Amino acid sequence: MHLRTPAIVLSIRAHGEHGAVVRALTPEHGLQAGYVRGGHGRRLRPVLQPGNRVLGEWRARTEDALPGLTVELLDSRAPLYAEPLAAAALDWTTALTAAVLPEGQSYPRLHAALDAVIDAIEAAPGARGWAVALVRYELLLLAELGFGLDLTTCVATGASDDLAFVSPKSSGAVSRAAATGYEARLMRLPPFLTAGGTGAWDDILAGLAITGHFLERDLLHGRAADALAARERLVDRIKRAVA
Template identity: 50%
Template sequence: MNISVPAILVAARAHGETAVIARLMTEEHGLVAAYVAGGRGRQLRPVVIPGNSVEAEIRSKSDNQLPFARIELSTSRAAWMTEPLPAAAIGWACALTASTLAERNPYPSLYSALEALLEAICHAPSARGWLAAMVAFEAMLLRELGYGGEKPDMAADLDTQFEAFRQLHRPIRDYLLAGNPRDVMAARNALGERLKRMIE
């Protein structure tokens, strides 16, 4: 693998003293895990935040090796990670993507939908402006992976959108995240609780 592409960083875990293993969602190559040297260092720490968009140079000598990646920030969403509801939404969207997609299978429509969802979360004045996009993204994931998932009514009122969000809980838990750690689904539960408090 030898590519230079835009990507959305959807997960990162510490590796050694200063590096991270990042999971990058790309349009043409799908989800790619890569070693980022210095990812926990002062220079890259603000970049290696799930939800950020980056320019990534990904290199490996063979397809069987974990690639190395050099990343540069293109869009930071770190400011919204200090706001409880946007942070919960960004965290859930990234965790869901990182936990459900097989690596290196391209899903260009999901890449575009995730980018649009993250932009909506960060720029809409409230969840009224992005909840329908969240439901649409979850339903698209279900469809892309063969589990159905009806397209939501994007013009529905907030109560209807929240009910659609609630109805997707079981298929996501039982199909998309079957066998995954409980903390992944806990991220959706936390988002649901924050949305419920906002609506009530």
């Protein structure tokens, strides 16, 4: 096995005294894990940060063996870790991606979308500049793994107009008329998820509530507690920032 490709660093776990097992997302080969000699040492620590773009080279003698991995830094996101909101967003998006993607399966749309979210965080560390992109990335992740939401038609009537809610059970949109009397059991659907564009803070928080519900139910469901904790920190910081 020999693979040389750009990648986004997702997670780093210490292995042995100085090494580290690194998981990274590649454009064409999906999630790849590898052992980095000295990866837990001072020289490579700034390179192996979640969100960094690297040029990785994986080598293994057999398909079953954990490949050795060497990395070259292409784009550092280290300065973003000085910004609490940006750091929380990087922690969450990378931890989520590492937790739910199977290894070795190609997800080029996810790689491109994650790359775009990280670029948006870098361009505008304040949450208003990237929170909508984050919600859309979470929706794409659900869809790519087989748990997509249908936000195009009402799950009750089949109508495509005046969609205002999402059913937490069916993962489908619900029109305002069909929701009458059941609003308390449904989640509000922010307009930016159907009409595009940006959203006000209450819309962004509504979008995060929708994706958070389905991510926990369908992908994380009781595991990946660290990833869920990272999301709780992110949402809490966004709420404090807009309070």
